Amino acid sequence: MEHGRQLPEDRLPTALTTTMTSPAALAEELAGSGVLEPTWREAFSAVPRHRFIPDTVWVEDGDHLTPVHREDDETGWMDLCYANDAVVTQVDDGVPAGPGQSGHEITSSASRPDVVARMLAALQAEPGMSVLEIGTGTGWNAALLAERLGAGGVTSVEVDPAVADRARRTLREAGYGKVAVVTGDGALGHPPGAPFDRLIATVAVDRVPYAWVEQTRPGGRVVVPWTTDLHNGALVSFVVGRDGTMQGRIMGNVAFMRLRSQRGKRASLDRHVRDGKGTRRSFTDLHPYDVFGEYDASLAIGLRVPRCKLIVSGHDGGAYTVWLIDPWSGSWAGLDYRPDAERLAVRQSGERDLWQEVHDAYRWWDGLGRPTADRWGLTVTPEEQYVWLDTQDDPIDRPST
Ligand SMILES: C[S@@+](CC[C@H](N)C(=O)[O-])C[C@H]1O[C@@H](n2cnc3c(N)ncnc32)[C@H](O)[C@@H]1O
Known part of the structure; x- marks a missing residue:
């Protein structure tokens, strides 16, 4: 199973499963599950999500993304528009690169409704405020902001x-x-x-652009999905200070x-993994689930192991291989999980011992008392960005990326 979608899209644990086909029903479900703040309910009920979704969307099909056309399956398309899920609206920057018109990589989408609701709650925006959104996509989130705050205060890049032309047209028509x-x-x-009262990014960064600090007024909030090469990501809610810096804590997954x-x-895997003479072989007792299956652990490990991507390939009988790949240096590691094995076989190749680095980072996190994600924070200054634990006076050593 090797493909370009190593990151789940806009993903949070959810209990919502009902099929819904109207904005009011979607708002009711979100409110019932506790993710939609009462102040946002009217906006979610008023904005018809399906009007923002293009007639062709994309769904996962094994290693590829295949198109679903509204004209072929109106009901299926409508269900996708109102499911509590991200809807893939563009692949491969608009030029499908997979075999037979299929797509390879997701490049634009309407984000998952419960994720949108959580991010808007974190933004703490009030009617009349000015907001800058980064990543217009379909325009649905911009419409929600406009519905509640007033359209004149909403700018989206x-x-x-x-994608921008389509969103502009759809917003006008709606x-x-x-x-x-x-x-x-x-x-x-x-x-x-600028200055804006609020800034919300609906696209992830590992280095937060300083322009976002500069263009938000002191006391204003900046909400950003933040990611490392190894880890899927975390939502960070920043407050901009009077000193031209901003600090924020991790609020969720x-x-x-x-x-x-x-x-x-x-x-x-095709390009980077060459298992041959130079491969270094060893064993480990550390289970990959302890490292990558636990959000708090994998987040912390991602802080310490830069330039390392994760791919999992499944095999028969519950076995799987966890691959760690540094596409810059070409180093890779493979960790073979077999349900009946006492120890796990490790293969490493290249200038980095990637599994060793991950192993050491896990021990580091364990030695810190296994801090949960909400104890980490980020500070962004004109010169740098750094990560801290509990207080910004305690920055952690982080290898540069
Ligand atoms: C998850 S989608 C945004 C969802 C959107 N807010 C909505 O309501 O549909 C992310 C979007 O960010 C856009 N994007 C990626 N890099 C960007 C950049 N440097 N500046 C602005 N937009 C960017 C992508 O083209 C994509 O449309």
């Missing part, structure tokens, strides 16, 4: 010109024509509209596609 959709690189923010300029390199 989208890097893909075709009655939110005052939302300003800017085509450009959201890493630069939108200086002409989210995974978004990355900002275009921070996509980095794709890991590939």
